[in-house]
Amino acid sequence: MDEGRGDAVLNGLVAENERLEAEVERLERALAVWLSEYEETSKRRDIAFDTISGTPVKPLYTPLDISVSDPDYLESAGFPGQYPFLRGPYATMYRTRLWTTRQFAGFGTAEETNERFKYLLNHGQMGLSVAFDFPTLMGYDSDDPRSEGEVGVCGVAISSLADMELLFDGIPLSDVSVSMTINGPAILLYCFLLVTAEKQGVALKELRGTIQNDILKEFMAQHAWIFPTDPALKIITDVFEWSSKHAPKFNTISISGYHIREAGSTAVQELAFTLKNGFTYVEKAIERGLDVDEFAPRLSFFWDVHNDFFEEVAKFRAARRIWARHMREKYGAREPESWRLRTHAQTAGVSLMAQQPENNITRVAYQALAAVLGGTQSLHTNALDETLALPTERAARLALRTQQILAYETGVPNVIDPLAGSYYVERLTDTMEEEAERIFAEIDELGGVVRGIEEGYFQRQIAESAAAFQREVEENRRVIVGVNAFTEGNEDSEIEILRITPETERRQRERLEELRERRDAKTVERALGRLEDAVRAEQNLMEPMLDAVRAYATLGEMRQALERVYGRFREPIFF
Amino acid sequence: MTERKIRVLVGKPGLDGHDRGAKVVAAALRDSGMEVIYTGLHQTPDDIVRAAIQEDVDVVALSILSGAHMTLFPKVVKLLREEGADHVLVTGGGIIPPEDMDELQAAGVGRLFGPGTATADAVSYIRDWFEASRAGEED
Numbered sequence: 001m002d003e004g005r006g007d008a009v010l011n012g013l014v015a016e017n018e019r020l021e022a023e024v025e026r027l028e029r030a031l032a033v034w035l036s037e038y039e040e041t042s043k044r045r046d047i048a049f050d051t052i053s054g055t056p057v058k059p060l061y062t063p064l065d066i067s068v069s070d071p072d073y074l075e076s077a078g079f080p081g082q083y084p085f086l087r088g089p090y091a092t093m094y095r096t097r098l099w100t101t102r103q104f105a106g107f108g109t110a111e112e113t114n115e116r117f118k119y120l121l122n123h124g125q126m127g128l129s130v131a132f133d134f135p136t137l138m139g140y141d142s143d144d145p146r147s148e149g150e151v152g153v154c155g156v157a158i159s160s161l162a163d164m165e166l167l168f169d170g171i172p173l174s175d176v177s178v179s180m181t182i183n184g185p186a187i188l189l190y191c192f193l194l195v196t197a198e199k200q201g202v203a204l205k206e207l208r209g210t211i212q213n214d215i216l217k218e219f220m221a222q223h224a225w226i227f228p229t230d231p232a233l234k235i236i237t238d239v240f241e242w243s244s245k246h247a248p249k250f251n252t253i254s255i256s257g258y259h260i261r262e263a264g265s266t267a268v269q270e271l272a273f274t275l276k277n278g279f280t281y282v283e284k285a286i287e288r289g290l291d292v293d294e295f296a297p298r299l300s301f302f303w304d305v306h307n308d309f310f311e312e313v314a315k316f317r318a319a320r321r322i323w324a325r326h327m328r329e330k331y332g333a334r335e336p337e338s339w340r341l342r343t344h345a346q347t348a349g350v351s352l353m354a355q356q357p358e359n360n361i362t363r364v365a366y367q368a369l370a371a372v373l374g375g376t377q378s379l380h381t382n383a384l385d386e387t388l389a390l391p392t393e394r395a396a397r398l399a400l401r402t403q404q405i406l407a408y409e410t411g412v413p414n415v416i417d418p419l420a421g422s423y424y425v426e427r428l429t430d431t432m433e434e435e436a437e438r439i440f441a442e443i444d445e446l447g448g449v450v451r452g453i454e455e456g457y458f459q460r461q462i463a464e465s466a467a468a469f470q471r472e473v474e475e476n477r478r479v480i481v482g483v484n485a486f487t488e489g490n491e492d493s494e495i496e497i498l499r500i501t502p503e504t505e506r507r508q509r510e511r512l513e514e515l516r517e518r519r520d521a522k523t524v525e526r527a528l529g530r531l532e533d534a535v536r537a538e539q540n541l542m543e544p545m546l547d548a549v550r551a552y553a554t555l556g557e558m559r560q561a562l563e564r565v566y567g568r569f570r571e572p573i574f575f
Numbered sequence: 576m577t578e579r580k581i582r583v584l585v586g587k588p589g590l591d592g593h594d595r596g597a598k599v600v601a602a603a604l605r606d607s608g609m610e611v612i613y614t615g616l617h618q619t620p621d622d623i624v625r626a627a628i629q630e631d632v633d634v635v636a637l638s639i640l641s642g643a644h645m646t647l648f649p650k651v652v653k654l655l656r657e658e659g660a661d662h663v664l665v666t667g668g669g670i671i672p673p674e675d676m677d678e679l680q681a682a683g684v685g686r687l688f689g690p691g692t693a694t695a696d697a698v699s700y701i702r703d704w705f706e707a708s709r710a711g712e713e714d
Contacts, residue, residue, distance in 0.1 A: 134590035134641050138617075146619070149646025150590055223592025223616050263595045350595070354689045387690045388672050389642065463598045470599050474693050483691040497672050500642065573615035575585070575601040 053266030061423030094413030100378035106131030106156035141556035222259035242542035261304035264466020272439035296338035316374025355482035591641035603694035637667035
């Protein structure tokens with residue numbers, strides 16, 4: 001290049017830069033004028049204008065708030081399916097494949113839930129999601145004294161492989177992916193599912209599905225724990241290790257913000273605590289010597305979708321970028337699949353109100369829209385009656401239809417990440433990422449996630465946010481329709497309710513008794529002995545557990561074998 | 576009437592781990608001047624009644640979101656009676672359908688609160704009950 005042309009280019013760039021600066025200045029001046037006029041009008045409604053999580057929000061956003069003309073655009077936003085995945089985890093998003101409608105369901109016995117599953121599949125649901133009862137979630141058999149009154153009540157009772165076989169009777173696990181909300185005893189229910197698939201003739205290499213398996217958020221928020229933190233994390237790493245070889249298409253964890261949020265956290269806390277939990281699992285697996293690119297592609301996420309519409313959209317977007325950045329820069333993952341955050345979402349159960357329950361349909365519809373604009377891969381929409389009981393068939397269908405109307409009638413899925421470029425959404429996305437980074441640093445300062453749990457840091461933060469929100473509602477700074485405003489009509493809110501009868505518990509106990517008689521006691525005993533040996537020898541538990549499952553050892557028996565060695569988690573109690 | 580602090584035990588019976596409500600209510604009762612004992616999660620009715628007797632509470636407030644309320648509330652009431660502590664008010668809240676609330680109240684449980692309750696309502700309910708029960712004692 002000759003010198004004259006070089007100078008011309010340089011002068012051109014300088015002129016362009018000056019023009020941009022002048023433009024920014026002009027914008028700033030015009031905005032200042034607008035703002036002073038805005039401030040002069042002093043009347044404001046007396047409510048909180050910040051987000052539901054307390055993030056301050058300006059009345060107006062402008063090009064000055066974002067950096068779309070940023071030369072770093074490709075690095076900070078990029079295109080869908082490309083690092084850092086801000087615009088979406090996949091290149092073609094909903095034009096290739098709509099999100100999976102995946103309604104969480106389970107109640108009563110395995111047969112009753114099997115019937116509900118078939119009902120949902122017949123109505124166009126695409127994947128299954130199993131809700132277990134509390135005894136199952138805590139690793140107790142249905143006939144354990146601690147299970148009394150709880151069998152099949154808030155989910156399906158599964159105490160052995162026999163129950164799991166009934167649960168998926170006539171449902172081909174080769175075609176329908178199954179997600180299971182199970183944590184403390186996740187490895188056990190996973191083994192039940194694997195053997196059920198095996199018996200259906202499905203190659204495990206092809207098996208698709210998800211186990212929640214996220215014990216850190218149980219300690220923080222949901223509290224269905226069994227073992228102390230160290231062995232609990234060890235078992236999760238066992239699942240990662242075994243699955244990367246034997247069931248490589250199965251999502252071995254669903255790192256969940258949902259329960260953290262439902263327990264009362266803000267959106268930013270949900271974002272930060274959850275991602276930090278994710279990083280903790282990654283660190284544990286790397287410590288075991290696993291290659292990050294072998295297990296990271298099977299990590300999946302699960303977000304709550306709450307009422308604050310734009311904050312939710314921004315949260316989904318920020319999460320993808322943070323995850324991608326850390327996985328690539330900090331944990332050295334080389335494969336795009338390891339950087340890509342895929343997520344399930346569920347509308348916020350805690351936002352549903354018992355007053356005028358029909359209003360919940362509207363809340364759920366808005367929340368579902370936010371999840372889709374945020375780019376979720378699968379979605380559960382809550383039913384209107386869930387503040388009172390598990391959903392009736394009719395309510396469950398209406399919740400499913402809410403998603404189908406969104407998917408097929410609104411045109412929303414046609415354009416990828418359509419809120420990108422919104423001054424407000426982009427600014428909020430950046431702010432949430434910055435806040436999350438600040439919280440990561442705070443957790444590191446404490447000595448990491450496990451230490452934070454043991455000291456009750458997360459539990460306190462969550463409880464404080466919950467209390468603050470409740471105060472705002474009671475001071476009428478936050479309006480909840482039917483609760484602290486627009487309460488006319490609250491009396492007439494009779495709706496039909498699903499009832500679980502004590503009959504379920506009786507039948508389930510009987511079935512378990514029959515199983516204990518029918519199976520080969522010696523084989524069971526030997527298998528349980530080998531399992532306990534493996535626990536003591538600190539081996540990977542998957543193979544001996546699969547053998548115990550095949551012998552029809554029960555959930556409670558296997559949990560006890562582990563508990564004898566590991567003991568139980570002790571909760572730090574405070575309020 | 577002498578000013579004595581109302582003593583409340585907030586309990587989470589059964590296997591249910593949802594403690595947001597229990598903690599919010601416990602904090603609100605404490606902030607209103609009551610003496611609050613929170614038992615933590617996964618308590619059996621026996622654990623709760625033992626703690627209630629030991630702590631000599633006036634009120635046992637149970638939070639149940641697991642659907643097991645028809646088993647757990649009556650159990651706690653029965654055990655308290657067996658221990659001769661039927662002067663203790665058993666109240667609470669959670670995901671409880673209205674008909675179940677009626678049935679439990681008929682069986683000796685106090686008022687039950689559902690989602691969307693203002694904590695102030697729970698505070699004033701307990702306070703009113705306490706004053707009424709003391710007035711009863713003085714008669």
